[in-house]
Amino acid sequence: MRVTVQKEGLVKKIQDVMRAVSSKTPLPILTTIKLSADLEGLTLTGSNSTMSIQTVLPQSEQVEIKEVGAIALQAKVFSEIVKNLSEGPIDLIVSNLKAVIRSGKSEFKLNGMNAEEYPRLPEWETDYSFYLPSQLLRTLIRQTVFAVSSSETRPILTGVNWRLQNEELVCSATDSHLLALRKVQVPESSPFNIVIPGKSLQELYALLPDTDEIITMKTNSSQMLFELPHLHFHTRLLEGAYPDITRFITNEYKMKMSLSTQSFSQVMKRSLLLAGNYHVVKFISNANGEVRIISQSPEVGELIEDVETSSITGEETNISFNAKYMADALKAHDGDTITISFTGAMRPIIITSPDDEDILQLILPVRSY
Amino acid sequence: MRVTVQKEGLVKKIQDVMRAVSSKTPLPILTTIKLSADLEGLTLTGSNSTMSIQTVLPQSEQVEIKEVGAIALQAKVFSEIVKNLSEGPIDLIVSNLKAVIRSGKSEFKLNGMNAEEYPRLPEWETDYSFYLPSQLLRTLIRQTVFAVSSSETRPILTGVNWRLQNEELVCSATDSHLLALRKVQVPESSPFNIVIPGKSLQELYALLPDTDEIITMKTNSSQMLFELPHLHFHTRLLEGAYPDITRFITNEYKMKMSLSTQSFSQVMKRSLLLAGNYHVVKFISNANGEVRIISQSPEVGELIEDVETSSITGEETNISFNAKYMADALKAHDGDTITISFTGAMRPIIITSPDDEDILQLILPVRSY
Numbered sequence: 001m002r003v004t005v006q007k008e009g010l011v012k013k014i015q016d017v018m019r020a021v022s023s024k025t026p027l028p029i030l031t032t033i034k035l036s037a038d039l040e041g042l043t044l045t046g047s048n049s050t051m052s053i054q055t056v057l058p059q060s061e062q063v064e065i066k067e068v069g070a071i072a073l074q075a076k077v078f079s080e081i082v083k084n085l086s087e088g089p090i091d092l093i094v095s096n097l098k099a100v101i102r103s104g105k106s107e108f109k110l111n112g113m114n115a116e117e118y119p120r121l122p123e124w125e126t127d128y129s130f131y132l133p134s135q136l137l138r139t140l141i142r143q144t145v146f147a148v149s150s151s152e153t154r155p156i157l158t159g160v161n162w163r164l165q166n167e168e169l170v171c172s173a174t175d176s177h178l179l180a181l182r183k184v185q186v187p188e189s190s191p192f193n194i195v196i197p198g199k200s201l202q203e204l205y206a207l208l209p210d211t212d213e214i215i216t217m218k219t220n221s222s223q224m225l226f227e228l229p230h231l232h233f234h235t236r237l238l239e240g241a242y243p244d245i246t247r248f249i250t251n252e253y254k255m256k257m258s259l260s261t262q263s264f265s266q267v268m269k270r271s272l273l274l275a276g277n278y279h280v281v282k283f284i285s286n287a288n289g290e291v292r293i294i295s296q297s298p299e300v301g302e303l304i305e306d307v308e309t310s311s312i313t314g315e316e317t318n319i320s321f322n323a324k325y326m327a328d329a330l331k332a333h334d335g336d337t338i339t340i341s342f343t344g345a346m347r348p349i350i351i352t353s354p355d356d357e358d359i360l361q362l363i364l365p366v367r368s369y
Numbered sequence: 370m371r372v373t374v375q376k377e378g379l380v381k382k383i384q385d386v387m388r389a390v391s392s393k394t395p396l397p398i399l400t401t402i403k404l405s406a407d408l409e410g411l412t413l414t415g416s417n418s419t420m421s422i423q424t425v426l427p428q429s430e431q432v433e434i435k436e437v438g439a440i441a442l443q444a445k446v447f448s449e450i451v452k453n454l455s456e457g458p459i460d461l462i463v464s465n466l467k468a469v470i471r472s473g474k475s476e477f478k479l480n481g482m483n484a485e486e487y488p489r490l491p492e493w494e495t496d497y498s499f500y501l502p503s504q505l506l507r508t509l510i511r512q513t514v515f516a517v518s519s520s521e522t523r524p525i526l527t528g529v530n531w532r533l534q535n536e537e538l539v540c541s542a543t544d545s546h547l548l549a550l551r552k553v554q555v556p557e558s559s560p561f562n563i564v565i566p567g568k569s570l571q572e573l574y575a576l577l578p579d580t581d582e583i584i585t586m587k588t589n590s591s592q593m594l595f596e597l598p599h600l601h602f603h604t605r606l607l608e609g610a611y612p613d614i615t616r617f618i619t620n621e622y623k624m625k626m627s628l629s630t631q632s633f634s635q636v637m638k639r640s641l642l643l644a645g646n647y648h649v650v651k652f653i654s655n656a657n658g659e660v661r662i663i664s665q666s667p668e669v670g671e672l673i674e675d676v677e678t679s680s681i682t683g684e685e686t687n688i689s690f691n692a693k694y695m696a697d698a699l700k701a702h703d704g705d706t707i708t709i710s711f712t713g714a715m716r717p718i719i720i721t722s723p724d725d726e727d728i729l730q731l732i733l734p735v736r737s738y
Contacts, residue, residue, distance in 0.1 A: 077642060077669055084639045098670075105677070106639055110670035270453045270475055273446060300446055301467075301479035308474070 001037045001069025001094035006062045007087055007103070013055050014079045016231060017046030019203040020053040021075040033078060034118040035092070035099075036070035045118065046075060051200045052121055053207070055231040069094050070115035081108050121234055127220040130164070130189045134213045134228075140171050141205045143182045143332040143359055148198035149175035159195035161242040166191075172245050173198065178325040179245055180332060183358040194219055195242050200235035207233060248348050248362055253341035255285060255314035258354060259307065261330055261338045267305050268327040271295035274303050279324040280366050285317045295323070310337065317342050320368035321349060329361035370406045370438025370463035375431045376456055376472070382424050383448045385600060386415030388572040389422040390444040402447060403487040404461070404468075405439035414487065415444060420569045421490055422576070424600040438463050439484035450477050490603055496589040499533070499558045503582045503597075509540050510574045512551040512701040512728055517567035518544035528564035530611040535560075541614050542567065547694040548614055549701060552727040563588055564611050569604035576602060617717050617731055622710035624654060624683035627723060628676065630699055630707045636674050637696040640664035643672050648693040649735050654686045664692070679706065686711050689737035690718060698730035 017033055025031060025048060034045040041058040042065065057063045071094045078101075082090065085103040093100040094112070101108040132140075141160075149157035160173040167189055172181040204226060208215065216227040219237070226233040271281045274297040282294040291307040319342060326349075330338065335355040342349055351361040386402055394400060394417060403414040410427040411434065426432045440463045447470075451459065454472040462469040463481070470477040501509075510529075518526035529542040536558055541550040573595060577584065585596040588606070595602040640650045643666040651663040660676040688711060695718075699707065704724040711718055720730040 074669065080642050081639070084635070084642065086635065105675040106636075107673045108639075108643075108670060109672075111668065266453070266455065267475075270450070270477075273449050273453065274477070299480065300443065301477060303478075304476045306474040 001035070001071065001092065002066035003037050003042050003092045004064040004066065004089050005042060005057060005092065007082065007085055007090055009057055009062050010082055010090060013044050013057055014082055016055050016207060017044045017053045018075060018079055019206060020046040020048055020051045022048045023076065025049070029072060029113055029117050029119070031075055032072035032113055032118070033075045034070065034072045034115050035094075036115060037065045037092075038068050039065065041065065047119060049236075050197055051203065051233065051235040053203075053231065053233055054121075058230065071097065071099055071112040072115050072118050073099055073110055073112045078110065081110070122223065124220055124223045126218040126225075128164075128190050128192045129216060129218050130169075130186050131214050131216055132184070132186065134208045134211055134215050136184060137215055138205055138208045138210065139334075140169075140182045140184055141201045141208075144171045144173045144180045145198050145201045145205070146328050146332065147173040147175060147178050147180035147361070151175070156195055156238055156240040156242055158199075159197050159238040159242075160201055161193070161195050161245075163193045163242075164189055164191050172242075174243075174245060177322065177364050178329065179248065179362040180329065181245070181249075181360045181362075192219065192221075193242070194221065194224065195238040195240070196224060197235060197238055200233075204233050204235075207231060249350065249360065250343055250348075253314060253343050253350075255312070255317045255342045256339065257285070257291065257309045257312040258337055258339045259309045261333050261336055264307065264338070265327060265330045267293055267307055268323045268330065270305065271303055271323045272327065274300055275323050278366070279322045280320050280368060281323040282368065283317065283319050283321060285312065287316055314342075319345065319349070320366045321363055322366055325363045326351075329363060332361060333359065370404075370440065370461065371435035372406045372411050372461045373433040373435065373458050374411060374426060374461065376451065376454055376459055378426055378431050379451055379459060382413050382426055383451055385424050385576060386413045386422045387444060387448055388575060389415040389417055389420045391417045392445065394418070398441060398482055398486050398488070400444055401441035401482055401487070402444045403439065403441045403484050404463075405484060406434045406461075407437050408434065410434065416488060418605075419566055420572065420602065420604040422572075422600065422602055423490075427599065440466065440468055440481040441484050441487050442468055442479055442481045447479065450479070491592065493589060493592045495587040495594075497533075497559050497561045498585060498587050499538075499555050500583050500585055501553070501555065503577045503580055503584050505553060506584055507574055507577045507579065508703075509538075509551045509553055510570045510577075513540045513542045513549045514567050514570045514574070515697055515701065516542040516544060516547050516549035516730070520544070525564060525607055525609040525611055527568075528566050528607040528611075529570055530562070530564050530614075532562045532611075533558055533560050543612075543614060546691065546733050547698065548617065548731040549698065550614070550618075550729045550731075561588065561590075562611070563590065563593065564607040564609070565593060566604060566607055569602075573602050573604075576600060618719065618729065619712055619717075622683060622712050622719075624681070624686045624711045625708060626654070626660065626678045626681040627706055627708045628678045630702050630705055633676065633707070634696060634699045636662055636676055637692045637699065639674065640672055640692045641696065643669055644692050647735070648691045649689050649737060650692045651737065652686065652688050652690065654681065656685055683711075688714065688718070689735045690732055691735055694732045695720075698732060701730060702728065 036043045041056050043056050045054045091102040097112050099110045163170045169184050169186045218225045274295045285291045289312040293305045296302040329351050335353045339352045348362045405412045410425050414423045460471040466481050468479045532539045538553050538555045587594045643664045654660045658681040662674045665671040698720050704722045708721045717731045
């Protein structure tokens with residue numbers, strides 16, 4: 001294999017595939033990046049047991065393929081070497097499982113592994129294909145993935161459920177205390193119901209361009225492929241039944257108020273300073289529609305903050321909740337105003353947006369004494 | 370105590386004194402910031418066992434003292450609270466070891482400690498006073514403090530030696546493998562010889578304005594005070610005799626070369642990628658004046674890099690050194706060109722600047738087999 005490539009383009013592509021490479025893996029080959037040169041261009045692949053990222057530097061003025069071939073190189077050291085080369089063209093010359101990386105007056109020799117040992121993507125048949133603009137895909141990942149569970153107690157909750165029916169994609173995530181849901185219209189699509197690992201979606205998010213470029217998605221019940229420009233992102237799906245979360249969602253309420261997203265976020269931030277390890281704050285509204293947050297830490301002190309609302313209707317309320325969950329839920333809202341509905345003493349608190357019917361979060365109150 | 374103060378100014382002053390506050394201290398009072406209001410203004414003090422920072426918000430349009438008094442408040446929580454308040458004026462009201470912090474619709478109550486328990490700065494007599502522009506003081510700290518030892522095996526080496534004689538201040542630091550020295554002229558000064566803790570200098574560096582403002586320094590053999598605008602920085606000095614480092618410095622050499630600071634820095638960076646945990650690289654120059662760096666890691670690979678010099682004179686050289694020390698030494702140089710002198714097989718490598726006689730670093734070679 002002999003390739004000449006400009007530094008800038010190669011650095012970017014290495015960064016992209018590094019998102020799938022973990023340093024903690026029992027398989028040495030998965031600590032490498034696979035490089036393979038053919039007539040199409042230079043292809044880089046990074047992978048862990050869950051996701052794989054494959055990206056192409058197409059043959060062009062920037063990328064000259066002089067001899068085809070392949071090798072697998074230690075991801076971390078290869079990445080650092082390329083980043084630290086001087087600007088300009090880089091020669092990659094591979095023979096006998098060794099790579100020479102030459103640029104300016106530097107000549108690196110790196111020991112590699114046989115590219116044949118690199119795991120191939122499993123063969124699978126696509127059952128469903130659908131399409132979304134990259135920007136919208138980013139938004140729906142951002143508005144849901146923060147709510148996945150970080151605990152492996154119920155592995156299915158570490159993923160985001162994507163359920164497509166009636167040309168509507170409903171994405172939802174929950175760690176069983178906080179739930180985030182986002183809907184989006186997907187015309188001309190067939191129904192499916194899958195659970196995508198949260199970690200895969202976080203890495204995918206970072207790779208998606210912030211443009212209207214259309215992304216093609218292909219899936220069956222166990223695998224999923226996202227086709228980005230010059231990049232394929234493959235992830236295994238989580239197996240098992242995702243809990244039915246719609247039963248928690250209701251339009252009924254005992255008290256409902258609208259208020260500024262930003263200023264309530266700041267109240268939550270302040271209340272967290274004294275809310276202790278469990279992040280519990282008290283919420284009180286009286287018959288005059290006055291709303292107050294109280295956060296107390298016996299040793300340190302307390303915060304009492306009056307909260308301004310733009311509208312409030314319903315019963316007096318006295319409830320405790322996790323301010324960290326509320327703060328996270330508010331971050332997912334892009335609108336200036338949110339609506340918070342309290343549905344009962346130990347029943348969900350539902351956060352919606354008056355400007356956007358497609359987004360909803362739900363948090364469970366905390367019993368306090 | 371009752372004070373009204375604008376958020377912006379208070380945040381800055383809290384940040385400044387926090388530099389002396391450690392969360393790891395056996396004395397609970399040292400985890401606090403002391404606030405004291407008198408007719409002059411609001412004074413904040415932070416301290417650990419080595420350094421103390423005292424800063425004043427003078428009474429002004431921004432700072433209104435309504436009632437004098439004092440309290441000590443948990444540094445971390447007080448700092449976070451003030452940072453997260455809405456913009457605008459903050460009321461601080463202290464009574465019965467409790468502080469009320471009021472701003473907008475927020476009202477924090479914080480438990481405090483008696484300000485009388487806060488340690489007072491020791492009384493001491495100034496033996497020597499001298500003056501330097503803040504910018505120059507920053508430069509000489511930056512060019513020396515990186516070389517202090519991080520190990521407590523020889524505590525004296527965790528400090529920077531400041532030796533003033535013949536109106537010349539010589540600042541030097543060494544961890545016994547790398548040595549950094551910087552000289553500066555100090556007119557009308559009396560001789561002294563002190564060792565300032567490296568950690569104190571690092572915090573002081575961050576507080577010094579990047580301007581020509583003159584900083585007054587006062588010292589005796591055990592304490593030192595830096596007078597910044599509206600801020601006093603006090604540090605204890607290290608006790609003990611600092612080793613005589615001048616005996617290592619020589620103008621004689623076996624080989625000497627000049628080259629670009631920036632490009633040699635980049636060679637060092639690249640060579641570190643394969644130099645292993647001990648950072649050892651080989652340096653070879655031949656009779657034709659060709660210079661080469663070789664960095665080898667048996668498992669990973671090797672780098673061979675030819676180095677361009679602007680001048681070279683003396684014997685062929687074949688030596689090994691720690692590339693991390695060399696990279697650190699180069700960082701202290703602001704000039705485009707450096708001169709490196711090799712003084713013998715197991716004798717110091719001396720790095721100087723052709724543009725600036727006041728700066729020098731020295732590293733010891735490494736025996737390699």
